[in-house]
Amino acid sequence: MSYINKIYNLCRVVCIVVLSMGMFQGCSDDNDVPYTTGISNEDWTEINDALIEGEILMFNFEAAAEWTATSDAEWCEVLTPKGVSGTSTLRLKVVPNPTLKGRSASVTISVEAAAEQVLLTIRQGEGDIEHGTGTYREVNKWVYEYMSEMYLWNENIPQLSLDFSIGYQNFLRSMLDGIATFDNVNQEDGGVINGERIYFTELISNAPETRVVGSNYNDSGIMGMSGAKFDLAVGGMAVGLVVKVVAPNTEADKAGIKRGDFITQVNGITITESNYQSLASNVFSGNVTVTVNDVTFDNGLATMTSRGDIWLGSSRYVDPAIYKASIVNTPSGKRAGYLLLMGFDINYDEQLIEVFKQFADGGIDDLIIDLRYNPGGMVLSSTVLGTLVAGVEHKDKVYMRTTYNSARMATGESGEYLIGNAANPESEGYENIAKALETALGMKRVFVITSGVTASASELVINGLRGLGIEVNTIGQKTLGKNVGMEGIRKEFLRYSFTFYPITFYCENALGFRDYSDGFVPTLELDDANYYPGDFATGSDYLSGAALLWIDKGSKPNLTRSLSESVVIQTLDVIGDRNVSRHMGGSIIMREK
Numbered sequence: 001m002s003y004i005n006k007i008y009n010l011c012r013v014v015c016i017v018v019l020s021m022g023m024f025q026g027c028s029d030d031n032d033v034p035y036t037t038g039i040s041n042e043d044w045t046e047i048n049d050a051l052i053e054g055e056i057l058m059f060n061f062e063a064a065a066e067w068t069a070t071s072d073a074e075w076c077e078v079l080t081p082k083g084v085s086g087t088s089t090l091r092l093k094v095v096p097n098p099t100l101k102g103r104s105a106s107v108t109i110s111v112e113a114a115a116e117q118v119l120l121t122i123r124q125g126e127g128d129i130e131h132g133t134g135t136y137r138e139v140n141k142w143v144y145e146y147m148s149e150m151y152l153w154n155e156n157i158p159q160l161s162l163d164f165s166i167g168y169q170n171f172l173r174s175m176l177d178g179i180a181t182f183d184n185v186n187q188e189d190g191g192v193i194n195g196e197r198i199y200f201t202e203l204i205s206n207a208p209e210t211r212v213v214g215s216n217y218n219d220s221g222i223m224g225m226s227g228a229k230f231d232l233a234v235g236g237m238a239v240g241l242v243v244k245v246v247a248p249n250t251e252a253d254k255a256g257i258k259r260g261d262f263i264t265q266v267n268g269i270t271i272t273e274s275n276y277q278s279l280a281s282n283v284f285s286g287n288v289t290v291t292v293n294d295v296t297f298d299n300g301l302a303t304m305t306s307r308g309d310i311w312l313g314s315s316r317y318v319d320p321a322i323y324k325a326s327i328v329n330t331p332s333g334k335r336a337g338y339l340l341l342m343g344f345d346i347n348y349d350e351q352l353i354e355v356f357k358q359f360a361d362g363g364i365d366d367l368i369i370d371l372r373y374n375p376g377g378m379v380l381s382s383t384v385l386g387t388l389v390a391g392v393e394h395k396d397k398v399y400m401r402t403t404y405n406s407a408r409m410a411t412g413e414s415g416e417y418l419i420g421n422a423a424n425p426e427s428e429g430y431e432n433i434a435k436a437l438e439t440a441l442g443m444k445r446v447f448v449i450t451s452g453v454t455a456s457a458s459e460l461v462i463n464g465l466r467g468l469g470i471e472v473n474t475i476g477q478k479t480l481g482k483n484v485g486m487e488g489i490r491k492e493f494l495r496y497s498f499t500f501y502p503i504t505f506y507c508e509n510a511l512g513f514r515d516y517s518d519g520f521v522p523t524l525e526l527d528d529a530n531y532y533p534g535d536f537a538t539g540s541d542y543l544s545g546a547a548l549l550w551i552d553k554g555s556k557p558n559l560t561r562s563l564s565e566s567v568v569i570q571t572l573d574v575i576g577d578r579n580v581s582r583h584m585g586g587s588i589i590m591r592e593k
Contacts (some may be wrong), residue, residue: 013292026048028281037118038064038111045088047104047134047165050076050124054096057122062087073105076122092216093491104165106137121165132166139493140164140171143203149503150487151201154405158334168498172203188484188517189503200482201502213343213377218316220286221250222257225371227276230532233301240271240293241280242266242466244533245373248320251286251313262304265291267406286314287474297532306434321348324370324535327362337364337441338537338544339545341385344377344457349384349432362496366551367441369461370449370536372476372543376456378588380424383417384436386464391442395420398463398510402485402589405504415505419468426487426589445471447547450522455480456587460507462520467509473523473550476543481519483507485587507587524556 042061050057056079059410068082069090078090090109097103102125109118121134141164148157162177164171176199179186190199224244232238241263244251264271266279267288282288290312293304324340337359341352359367367389376382379400386399395418402415402425414424420428420437448462459479465472486501508514526546534540549557 017037031433035064035111035114037116038067038114039109039118040064042050042118044120045338046164047121048217049121050094050122052097052125054094055467057092057094059090059092059120061090062086063111064114067109067111069107069109071105071107071122073103073122075124076105076107078107092122092236094122096426102163103133104137106134118123121131123165132163132170134165134546136166136168136493137164139168140166141500142387142493142498143168143172146174146489146500147175150405150408150502151179152189152405152484152503152505154407156182156185162302167207168203172201173199176201187504191481191517193327196507198236200484200486202500204499204501213319213345213348214322214397216316216318218314219284220248220288220312220314221247221252222284222312223247225263225280225283226533227273227280229273230302231300233298233303237304237438238262238264238304239273239276241283242533245323248323249316250317251315255312256307257292257310257312258541260295260306260533262293262295263290264293264304265309270319272355283312286312288312295532321345321381322351322355324536325358327359327364328537328548330548331546332552334365334551335363336548336551337362338368340371340373340536342373343375344379344381344385346378346381346384346430346432348437349381349436352381352384353388353432353436353439355521356436356441360439360441364441366445366447367443368447368449368537368544368547368551369460370544371454371455372451374455374458375453375480375538376458376482376587378416379457379460380426380430380433381586382457382460382464383419383424383430384432387420387433387436387463388440388462389443389446389465390419390468390470392420392437393442394468395437397468399468400460401508401510401512402505402507403514443470445473447550448474449543449547450474450476450479450520452477452480452519455482459516459520460587463507463509463513463516467511467513473556475524475546475550476522476526476528478519478521478525481517481518482587483514487589501588505589524550524559526559 040062042059044059044107048057063083063085065085066082067088069080071078075095079093092107102123104121104123107120109123148154151157156179160175162171165443176186176189180524189201190197190207202283222243222244225241226244228242229237229239237519243259243261245259246257263283266282271278271279283290289309292307292310295308296303321341321343323342324338326338328336328338331338336500339355383399397419398416399419400417403409404413417424420434422434423430424430446465459482462472462474484503485505485507488499488502490497490499506514526543526544528542531542537544539545544555546559
């Protein structure tokens with residue numbers, strides 16, 4: 001209901017109440033009634049077809065007051081641009097369509113004092129590119145205009161034949177697929193996964209379907225699990241759910257659930273190979289009773305010690321960027337800082353700076369940054385981390401340089417993010433970059449744990465630090481390979497919020513290197529998929545253990561066999577990491593447009 005109608009109805013209620021009290025003093029209910037559109041008895045439809053040879057279209061309607069009409073296309077001319085109240089006729093002149101391709105125009109009618117306008121679509125052509133309802137036409141035009149100016153591979157966009165009448169997701173996909181027909185020029189915007197072309201460029205309306213650091217969620221707080229089975233020392237086989245990640249300060253965390261816990265029952269139902277997937281959904285959601293066990297291994301055989309039944313609640317919480325930060329002592333007496341970072345969000349940069357202060361105060365010798373679950377995020381936040389690692393020695397040196405499409409570069413446009421310098425291309429200045437120098441470590445080398453999820457702003461850490469001459473040793477699996485970034489914009493349409501993240505720039509380091517679209521190959525390639533997930537920052541976690549061993553021995557370890565504390569198990573089909581798989585799309589710059 002419009003605001004005017006709400007006021008009108010309120011006035012009527014007041015009149016009725018006052019009349020019933022015999023105290024009416026003047027609240028009229030005459031014919032001068034506010035209205036929503038002021039139009040009735042119209043004989044048009046939402047979409048109205050015109051002959052391709054051209055014609056005069058006439059539509060009759062009733063207007064409550066004086067009205068005006070406009071068209072957004074020159075080929076559809078409004079012959080009656082205004083009228084008076086009462087029975088009215090809208091006349092439109094549609095010229096011939098020489099292209100023989102479908103096209104459409106939007107005609108807007110506004111009645112004086114009406115709360116809302118009326119929009120009708122005139123469609124002309126053979127229908128070869130007009131198949132939708134036109135509901136999201138304005139969204140699609142917004143996407144098209146921004147892509148035409150900003151997309152990294154925008155040269156061929158004017159040559160595309162596009163249907164602006166279809167849904168916004170299909171429209172964006174049609175644009176990207178159309179650009180790809182020109183010698184696959186936008187191949188670095190995503191890739192092929194399981195035979196399907198995937199794009200980094202995306203349009204999100206209201207809420208993403210995957211997790212984003214800093215967002216609110218309502219569940220148990222268990223972020224990742226896998227079905228698993230292994231041999232028991234007492235004989236037989238254990239089957240259950242092994243916990244891989246727990247968000248801090250959630251119901252699961254408060255209940256003492258931790259990485260490596262083994263769940264064998266849910267609400268009294270024993271977990272089997274046939275039901276573990278459905279029971280896992282209940283555990284993720286929370287409000288269940290789970291039977292939790294500690295597991296130890298000796299020569300590959302497991303001993304389970306039950307911790308009993310634990311009530312696992314559900315509550316609302318904010319998913320943080322920093323999951324764990326600690327200092328670990330190695331057997332030889334070296335001190336290593338460990339950071340498990342799930343995403344890059346400027347709302348957590350002050351906390352990140354405080355973590356590095358603790359590392360500095362603790363006198364660490366080496367640093368492990370665990371980015372195995374980190375798909376990226378904001379460039380500003382990545383620059384803060386780069387500054388915290390690099391230190392004053394590299395102040396004002398390039399951490400990341402942006403390069404754009406040829407039209408933008410021809411105007412001299414480019415941007416640089418500098419170590420320890422608040423100045424940046426996307427804001428008037430971000431002081432946390434400068435503040436990070438106060439607690440920066442000035443590391444000569446760093447160990448980064450990676451996976452196929454590690455992407456964008458996470459890969460900036462690897463590329464940016466290497467560009468400064470800092471030794472970056474990566475451990476785990478090859479990274480995703482997102483050497484491009486996004487300049488996002490937001491706008492409201494149809495009472496919904498739309499956030500658009502097109503790929504608009506390459507990410508270069510100080511040496512000008514940007515060719516990592518195939519991902520960074522690990523310095524030490526290890527796959528922990530079938531290893532029992534021991535606690536982070538300990539030798540029982542396969543990847544953390546490898547980093548700690550490297551630090552302790554002073555040289556790259558030979559891990560042709562398992563680490564002594566890591567145990568191979570049989571992992572069932574992946575059911576977990578559902579929650580820990582975050583919204584993909586990092587190296588983000590937000591623009592006001």
